[in-house]
Amino acid sequence: MNGGALDPRVRMAKQALADVGRVIMVCSVKGGVGKSTVAVGLASGLSRMGRKVGLVDLDFRATPIKRMTGVSGNRRGNRTGIVPLIADGVKVMSAATEVGEQALPVGGSEAESLVVGFLSVVNWGRLDYLVADMPPGMGDELMALLRLAGSRATALLVTTPSVLSLDAVLRLVSLLREEGVGIVGLVENMSYITCDCGNILRPFGEIDESRLREAGLARPMAKLPIDPEVEKSVCQGLGVLDTPVLGEGIRRLALLVDGSGEPIS
């Protein structure tokens, strides 16, 4: 499904994005580093600050956002598209709300086309922020979104302290710089875990911040812990933001992203 320049949805997607203040792509190259947790928490945090927020799940293979936000309800459509479901004040679009538990093996031009569809055939309305939960890597979904969003696209990078994850994220930074994408900042996730005895453990070590400086990046905007409460929260359909430890970190991240918070000390 690739109509190229003739596809009216491309034009519709660009028009929809023109009504968005800022597109924040939450991305990393490695999977399992916590992109979706950060994306859902950030979207909720911005929404609770009174901002108009959309959350689009572009990780079509894993589609975690439905479970993480707990969105449900009947879906409605009209001549111009479908009405997104709402969770915690956030307009949510995820393939999981459309296909349930079915696998969705789309790739290549079909994945690109689905990105166009999720932006054009959904009635997003005017938004302050559109948070995009990206799939791992630098594939078709990322490039398709960059083409559509142009200068509105910014990237919030997520990594664990692991050198392997950081290596991969720094490659992504090179690509984003070449494409002229603004980098919101870096989130260090799974940074530490606090034992019941109060000791802090760092199972993945610590990020070598000299490498961040060499890449022209600031210190991490947030250092988020491994919080066992998150898994319980997801299983119970509760918001990530309401978990006691991680929730506090992501609320502070949302303030920073919005330009109204203090950097971490």
Next chain:
Amino acid sequence: MLDYARSRDGVRIISATVKVGTLTMIDPQTMREALAMISKEAGIEGVEFKVERAETHFTCMKCGTDWTFNDVEGDLKAKVPDDLLISDESGEKDMPMHYFPELVHAWMRCPKCGSNDYRMTEASGVILDKVEVEE
């Protein structure tokens, strides 16, 4: 089409026929309006746009079988659960793949070998079929 018109002085495009795949929900009127807008922005006005439906084709990458959306639409309607149908303003319910054609992968399989490894090969989206010009 736009490149052709720009590259030839004195050539006027009279009409263009565009085919839209049967799997998409693109409304012909919306399509005509969008094309008129695009051509106006490109400095080519007065083109008559004809929008026609075309059968969406698929090819299995595993066994090579070709089929059309119409061949399997009835089976698909039975496979998509009611709670995943999307209601329109008149209360009619439609399959999500009419809004997002790629979602067809969630339910459709090759009718011969059952594989999900297939591609939309013809009329997957929008195709420029014919252009009538005046020299």
